[in-house]
């Protein structure tokens with residue numbers, strides 16, 4: 001007899017865990033800087049549209065595949081299609097989890113390292129932005145610093161996944177998510193009450209449409225995927241622990257809502273502070289680690305708020321990293337019959353090993369490049385720009401075209417009978433978006449990511 005499969009304790013537990021997966025470095029580290037680089041408000045509007053018309057429908061599709069099959073990504077696709085090809089699409093997700101976690105945990109490690117810097121009051125030694133940027137480079141240039149915090153963060157992730165779905169992931173999310181909301185709201189209030197905060201708010205609310213072009217739309221769409229943890233079966237796996245009594249559509253809506261609101265609040269907290277201290281909003285990936293430390297030291301209570309900020313960032317990263325490890329673990333537990341404890345430790349170990357060259361690409365391996373990219377950027381590129389969009393594309397095609405709405409809709413209806421009766425148009429929209437919009441738009445993102453789109457456009461126009 002098969003062992004009883006794990007499940008969530010409650011619908012709220014699932015929503016918090018899934019929102020925890022979605023809310024991560026993507027919201028607090030990445031979203032503010034790409035919004036800053038791409039025109040502020042106008043980018044935010046494009047991003048919101050992408051979330052609504054592509055992110056939300058694909059999220060429903062992923063959760064549905066998981067809940068209908070109660071399997072990991074490989075098992076789920078195989079169960080529904082009986083085909084090796086589609087099982088391979090699930091396999092791409094497992095590989096994606098492996099790759100993404102190997103570099104995600106490195107950045108999360110920086111965040112832990114920065115909690116320590118903040119507590120030490122070290123930011124006060126670097127008044128100029130250039131000095132704090134240099135300090136960052138010195139830290140990541142130190143092999144022991146970068147590997148130490150990376151390994152430590154991987155251990156935290158492992159402990160939670162080791163403890164299981166209900167006792168580890170759900171309980172961890174139920175503790176960490178409220179703390180995260182609370183800290184972020186304090187930071188937002190601090191930001192808004194700074195002298196000169198209006199300029200930051202203006203930047204977020206006043207659109208600059210001249211900055212919007214095909215490329216920014218694709219960046220927004222790509223980010224909509226990343227921030228909702230779509231395209232590699234993370235939401236599928238979390239959905240597989242969900243009860244058939246729960247409403248997938250309303251759950252997905254709440255996840256999207258939480259993820260979006262957190263990204264916006266993070267944007268407000270960061271840009272009010274950056275503008276009030278007269279620093280550059282377009283610092284790119286360095287915004288958090290280069291610019292923010294010099295923002296904190298210039299504002300009242302900065303010592304305290306800098307500590308809170310990096311605790312917040314670490315918690316957000318942790319509730320995401322556990323979802324990445326869980327995808328890989330669920331495959332080995334379901335399909336290879338490994339014990340969860342064994343799987344969590346062994347797989348985390350191999351993911352850490354894979355992360356070592358990425359960590360070293362900030363120091364000893366910095367000259368080592370493949371196709372013009374260092375190891376870290378290469379892994380990031382393969383995962384975020386190839387595997388995720390391709391996965392998202394295939395997931396929409398699978399649900400809309402292969403599995404087929406005739407079989408899909410009765411499954412989706414379970415737990416959502418009310419919604420089906422009262423708002424049938426929601427379902428109609430979902431079908432249209434998933435069948436036509438998502439595949440086409442994601443395909444464009446994909447071509448753009450691998451750098452083919454420019455050439456095609458040149459060819460025709």
Ligand code: TRP
Pocket residue numbers: 021022023024025026027100225226227228229230231232234320321323324388
């Ligand atoms: N969504 C997370 C963030 O915004 C990152 C993440 C977690 C993720 N799991 C994922 C991204 C799966 C893509 C796929 O930081």
